[in-house]
Amino acid sequence: MKANMVQALNNALALELESNPNLVVLGEDVGIDGGVFRVTDGLQTKFGKNRVIDTPLAESAIIGTSIGMAAFGLNPVAEVQFSGFLYPGFDQLISHAARIRNRSRGRFSCPLTVRSPYGGGIKAPEHHSESMEALFIHTPGLKVVVPSNPTDAKGLLTSAMRDPDPVVFFEPLRVYRAFREEVPDEQYTIPLGQAKVTQQGNDLTLISWGSMFRTSMEAVQQIAENEKYSIEMIDLRTLSPIDWPTIHSSIQKTGRCVVVQEAPLTLGLASEIMARVMEKNFLHLKAPVQRVTGFDTIMPLYKLENYYLPNAERVKEAIRKAMAF
Amino acid sequence: MPLTKIADFGVSRLSILDENGKADEKLLPKLTNPQFLDLFTWMTLLRIFDDKALKLQRQGRIGTYASSLGQEACTVGSAFALKPQDWTFPTFREHGMFFVRGTPIVKVLQYWGGDERGSQSTSDVNCFPVSIPVGSQPLHAVGCAMAMQLKKKDAIAVGYFGDGGTSEGDTLEAMNFAGVFQAPVILICQNNQYAISEPRSLQTRAQTIAQKAIAFGFEGIQVDGNDVLAVYKATLDAAEKARAGKGPTLLEFFTYRMGDHTTADDSTRYRTKEELEMWRKKDPILRLRMYLMAQGILFPQMEEKIIAECVALVEKGVSDYENMPAPQPSDMFDYLYKEMPPALAEQKRNFLSFLSTQKNNAQPNKTEGPGFP
Structure with missing residues (x-):
């Protein structure tokens, strides 16, 4: 089928609701409204109010009750309407979802998926545009996934819903309806923890995820017009656990690396990637690892958001800097 | 030991002006004719602003906008009952409160136009900036009230939230602190019946939102939120009580969101035309208009003049907004x-x-x- 990311996610949820009787979808406006972005459109009509549940407006309760459901035989897929509204539920995620397996020495587990749109570029109000994935990556016990295209979104969400541990699944708002592509009709999984090398190259490794993958691609296409750099592109897809072998073997080949993240600079995932690349590949490096990030500022309201968001120009500048070193 | 009833509670509802513009004379607040006209003018201004803002959004001249159509009495009536030294803590649907308390129209447009300077209110307007996360700001209002109490200031705080907001733990914690510390605060719930697509019945099994105050040890009153006189009186009474050191009040303004949640919502997905029509008859501006006309306080020529003035004010706000240099x-x-x-x-x-x-x-x-x- 031809599908954008919203339709691919909807399809993944529908197929999993059909094949797993223990799966429940819950959140604010996921029922009759089909989610504010329509990711759960039509699911309540098809699967009923016991499987697709409109909850009271309370993120802590949505995630907290999901933990109870998950520990007692259900596979909840909780939607938090925007990642900026995850924080009331953050305590439940970090204090309990991430810890219950460890705390109970394996007796209880938390097979829970928390879906949430993230990122800027859609002229939204405050709290609707941030990229705060690092908070969740930094929390031991959680897995964090960010797809960059409809096909990956479907396969990764299916894996997340079947994972025995809690997964935070961030959906890039800007990509939701940005393009359609051919997505397989049948159910399939893409394993968590596997990055994808989307383009082979020998001069430089360009690492990104989510909406920044498309920005990076744009930069690579533009730079190819005049400069003959051979760039290897990695779409991380899973941010925790991260696919280090793919990153290291690429760096060992290219010797140069640029990381692109939409999130603020300090202690973003790019920081960790740079540290590990340096630890593991010091003698392979031909240039300092570069990063293109948001700033250490609050994501501005929409009149300034395009100044905040990394763009192709900034990515090209970083590529040139690494190549010229 | 017998099973003994140890407490008994009731919940009251205040309504002064009915749908036909008939007032309960005994409950009528003491307002001068110019004050009555002010209430009418502010609500008219808000409605004209709302209509304009929706058009601006459709033309891409501002971003996503949350209409307050149908809820004009709630924000105008409550803000009208406050003193300049009092503090208000709004959600994203209290434009009427901002206007009544002295915020220029251009500021509200800037905010919805994605320009942070819209939240930079002038120092003589005691409004905290808009808080988007639902149910987060009642706590700030209670904290402000506690500060006023400790500093012995003659000021109270008002925290606004919606029916959806009553499901958030923070809102209930705010009520609890307000009760425990007898904070001089009014907690105002604009119960507009919907949290985006979810009807009030999905937020709480309780018959009213007002009764939630009982559990926290203070008074909660349901008020006809489409009756600006009831809203004004309830807020004034609660403010006097708070000022007298008699603690907090929860006011549930029972109203209806006539528009979509925001310009990004499509309310036809989850509610019926019949329901809208039923509420259209309860229009807050219409009933005040009928009352004022019947009393001879307002007459057609004057109404035309008020509308023309409001249109001019809104147009001035729009041109100020569009002539503002970019941030x-x-x-x-x-x-x-x-x-x-x-x-x-x-x-x-x-x-x-x-x-x-x-x-x-x-x-x-x-x-x-x-x-x-």
Whole structure:
């Protein structure tokens, strides 16, 4: 089928609701409204109010009750309407979802998926545009996934819903309806923890995820017009656990690396990637690892958001800097 | 030991002006004719503003906008009952409160136009900025009230939230603190029956929202939220009580959101035309108009003049907004800390120097994506 990311996610949820009787979808406006972005459109009509549940407006309760459901035989897929509204539920995620397996020495587990749109570029109000994935990556016990295209979104969400541990699944708002592509009709999984090398190259490794993958691609296409750099592109897809072998073997080949993240600079995932690349590949490096990030500022309201968001120009500048070193 | 009833509670509802504009004379608040007309004018202004803002959004001249159509009495009536020294803590649907308390129209447009300067209110207007996360701001209102109490100031605080907000733990914690510390605060729930698509019945099994106050040890009253006189009187009474050191009050303004949740919502997906029509008959402006006409306080010529003045004010606000120079990109660095840390200052310098290499400093990203829901 031809599908954008919203339709691919909807399809993944529908197929999993059909094949797993223990799966429940819950959140604010996921029922009759089909989610504010329509990711759960039509699911309540098809699967009923016991499987697709409109909850009271309370993120802590949505995630907290999901933990109870998950520990007692259900596979909840909780939607938090925007990642900026995850924080009331953050305590439940970090204090309990991430810890219950460890705390109970394996007796209880938390097979829970928390879906949430993230990122800027859609002229939204405050709290609707941030990229705060690092908070969740930094929390031991959680897995964090960010797809960059409809096909990956479907396969990764299916894996997340079947994972025995809690997964935070961030959906890039800007990509939701940005393009359609051919997505397989049948159910399939893409394993968590596997990055994808989307383009082979020998001069430089360009690492990104989510909406920044498309920005990076744009930069690579533009730079190819005049400069003959051979760039290897990695779409991380899973941010925790991260696919280090793919990153290291690429760096060992290219010797140069640029990381692109939409999130603020300090202690973003790019920081960790740079540290590990340096630890593991010091003698392979031909240039300092570069990063293109948001700033250490609050994501501005929409009149300034395009100044905040990394763009192709900034990515090209970083590529040139690494190549010229 | 017998099973003994140890407490008994009731919940009252205040209504003064009925749908036909007939007032209960015994409950009528003491207002002068100019004050009655002020209430009418503010509500009219808000409705004209709302209509204009929806058009501006459709034309791409502002971003996502949350209409307050049908809820004019709630924000206007409550703000009208406050003193300038009191503090208000709004959600994103209290434009009427901002206007009544003295915020220029241009500021509200700037806010919805994605310009942070819209939240930079003048120092003589005691409003906290809009808080988007649902149910987060009642706590700030209670904290402010506790500060007023400790500093022995003659000021109270008002925290606004919606029916959806009553499901958030923070709102209930705010009520609890308000009760425990007898804070001089009014907690105002604009119960407009919907949290985006979810009807009030999905938020609580309780018959009223007002009764939630009982569990926290203070009074809660349901008020006809489409009756500006009831809203005004209930707020005034609660304010006097708070000022007298007699603690908090929860006011449930029972109203209806006539528009979509925001311009990104489509309410036809989850409610019926019949329901809308039923509420249209309860229009808050219409009933005050009928009352004022019957009393001879308002007459057609005067109404025309008021409407013309409101239109002019809104148009002036729009032109002020559109003539405003764009915010400086560096602005995003400037308000994080009182003193900018050196590392952040360096980021700012690098950003500005990168920007100077870009053609005309043009905004370099194009927006793709679905638009905000």
